[in-house]
Amino acid sequence: MKKYLQIYRDLLSDIQSKKYQEGDLLPSDTKLVMQYTVSRETVRRAIKLLFDEGYIQTIRGKGSIVLNSDRVTFPFSRIESYKELVANNHLYSENDILQMTDHVDVPANLLFGAPALKAQRIVRRRVVNQVPTIIDYDYINEEVAANIPKQAALNSLFYYFEHDLGLKINYAIKHITVESADYDDLKYLDIDKHVPILVVRSETRLSDNRILSYTESRHRADKFSSVEFARRHE
Amino acid sequence: MKKYLQIYRDLLSDIQSKKYQEGDLLPSDTKLVMQYTVSRETVRRAIKLLFDEGYIQTIRGKGSIVLNSDRVTFPFSRIESYKELVANNHLYSENDILQMTDHVDVPANLLFGAPALKAQRIVRRRVVNQVPTIIDYDYINEEVAANIPKQAALNSLFYYFEHDLGLKINYAIKHITVESADYDDLKYLDIDKHVPILVVRSETRLSDNRILSYTESRHRADKFSSVEFARRHE
DNA sequence: GAGTGGTCTAGACCACGTT
DNA sequence: ACGTGGTCTAGACCACTCG
Numbered sequence: 001m002k003k004y005l006q007i008y009r010d011l012l013s014d015i016q017s018k019k020y021q022e023g024d025l026l027p028s029d030t031k032l033v034m035q036y037t038v039s040r041e042t043v044r045r046a047i048k049l050l051f052d053e054g055y056i057q058t059i060r061g062k063g064s065i066v067l068n069s070d071r072v073t074f075p076f077s078r079i080e081s082y083k084e085l086v087a088n089n090h091l092y093s094e095n096d097i098l099q100m101t102d103h104v105d106v107p108a109n110l111l112f113g114a115p116a117l118k119a120q121r122i123v124r125r126r127v128v129n130q131v132p133t134i135i136d137y138d139y140i141n142e143e144v145a146a147n148i149p150k151q152a153a154l155n156s157l158f159y160y161f162e163h164d165l166g167l168k169i170n171y172a173i174k175h176i177t178v179e180s181a182d183y184d185d186l187k188y189l190d191i192d193k194h195v196p197i198l199v200v201r202s203e204t205r206l207s208d209n210r211i212l213s214y215t216e217s218r219h220r221a222d223k224f225s226s227v228e229f230a231r232r233h234e
Numbered sequence: 235m236k237k238y239l240q241i242y243r244d245l246l247s248d249i250q251s252k253k254y255q256e257g258d259l260l261p262s263d264t265k266l267v268m269q270y271t272v273s274r275e276t277v278r279r280a281i282k283l284l285f286d287e288g289y290i291q292t293i294r295g296k297g298s299i300v301l302n303s304d305r306v307t308f309p310f311s312r313i314e315s316y317k318e319l320v321a322n323n324h325l326y327s328e329n330d331i332l333q334m335t336d337h338v339d340v341p342a343n344l345l346f347g348a349p350a351l352k353a354q355r356i357v358r359r360r361v362v363n364q365v366p367t368i369i370d371y372d373y374i375n376e377e378v379a380a381n382i383p384k385q386a387a388l389n390s391l392f393y394y395f396e397h398d399l400g401l402k403i404n405y406a407i408k409h410i411t412v413e414s415a416d417y418d419d420l421k422y423l424d425i426d427k428h429v430p431i432l433v434v435r436s437e438t439r440l441s442d443n444r445i446l447s448y449t450e451s452r453h454r455a456d457k458f459s460s461v462e463f464a465r466r467h468e
Numbered sequence: 469g470a471g472t473g474g475t476c477t478a479g480a481c482c483a484c485g486t487t
Numbered sequence: 488a489c490g491t492g493g494t495c496t497a498g499a500c501c502a503c504t505c506g
Contacts, residue, residue, distance in 0.1 A: 002476095041476070075464075076460075473503080
């Protein structure tokens with residue numbers, strides 16, 4: 001077990017359980033060094049992680065202040081599976097599989113500079129609190145994963161990729177726009193044609209930089225909300 | 235000058251100038267240690283920064299691969315001033331000041347757990363490539379900055395805060411939704427009432443955790459596009 | 469086996485805030 | 488003056504990729 005991750009998780013869990021509340025100071029570097037009997041750089045790695053993810057604010061000469069981190073909902077700047085999203089936000093949700101097709105072409109112009117690929121196409125609808133809210137079109141690179149079982153698509157593709165196939169998902173490039181509803185949006189989301197659609201098109205890559213999938217996620221914009229933590233650089 | 239930042243900037247500039255192209259390997263840690271005559275941890279700080287911001291992918295046993303980073307446009311996960319946005323995207327843009335008012339109340343329910351504050355209200359319109367595209371409502375905390383000159387609002391509030399006032403901007407919490415156009419949207423953006431508005435409401439904080447401002451940024455959604463780099467955690 | 473990145477140590481000096 | 492976080496050093500061992 002990586003030591004800095006253990007310290008990070010311990011502190012994070014204390015923040016999330018409100019043991020440390022907004023405005024509180026975390027234990028100082030020195031205290032954590034003694035408590036965990038590790039070197040200071042190791043402690044600082046854990047602190048840096050909490051800082052990067054917006055859980056704390058570090059102030060020199062003072063300490064590490066806990067910030068308000070009660071912000072979830074649909075994230076742009078991290079990869080989260082729909083299943084995780086539902087769990088984190090305590091939603092009630094159901095999935096339909098609308099289609100599963102093999103050997104579909106994904107043309108290069110949909111991807112961010114990557115060559116075209118053969119994929120398995122999976123179309124799913126997410127029903128949140130009884131309301132049809134999202135249609136996901138997933139194109140899974142057949143060179144990475146083929147013949148995906150229906151049950152994996154019903155449960156969570158990411159869970160299947162990570163736990164069953166042992167794939168390491170690394171990053172995605174997401175393109176966000178707002179568009180008009182198309183025929184299938186009207187049909188499957190049961191909306192009026194004036195309801196806008198927030199569209200997230202993303203290309204997901206593995207740790208070895210292979211393309212795992214291209215996904216188009218179409219959200220009823222009137223049901224959409226996102227909270228992001230943004231830092232100022234340099 | 236911080237050594238790791240110098241190394242970071244040198245490498246970043248080589249990436250952006252295409253000296254290192256997509257798929258190329260950066261010099262190894264060992265080479266950078268020799269080149270800059272610094273310790274390895276210092277090199278690794280620079281590499282970690284490039285990794286965190288999505289410029290490279292590190293692969294153990296192999297090296298640091300340069301990724302495609304031709305993605306700009308409106309960012310959610312970083313704080314960027316409108317002026318910087320325009321420069322990075324090579325847009326042609328003009329600003330109108332629609333209103334400047336002193337001593338406006340910002341009620342606590344607009345903020346993320348912070349108490350209400352007195353602010354200077356600045357309303358501006360951004361005209362991008364001749365098209366009125368964004369209306370920004372800024373509420374600047376009067377305890378931090380008061381009597382902001384008109385010229386600062388015309389040029390860049392962030393530039394004024396950072397360079398003229400010496401303030402250190404740290405982070406923001408942004409709330410993103412899609413809404414219908416209101417009366418002022420129709421009037422100042424000159425749009426049809428069916429054009430949706432992408433709304434970003436954000437609370438910006440300084441390094442000492444004081445609130446700098448609350449901002450509501452209303453974008454013509456049909457002109458909006460954003461590209462985000464997202465990582466998978468744990 | 470040689471080279472790569474990932475983690476860790478035990479020190480050190482500095483800038484800053486509080487007392 | 489003292490405690491805090493920020494940076495840096497000169498080592499070390501490990502897991503991994505590649506020829």
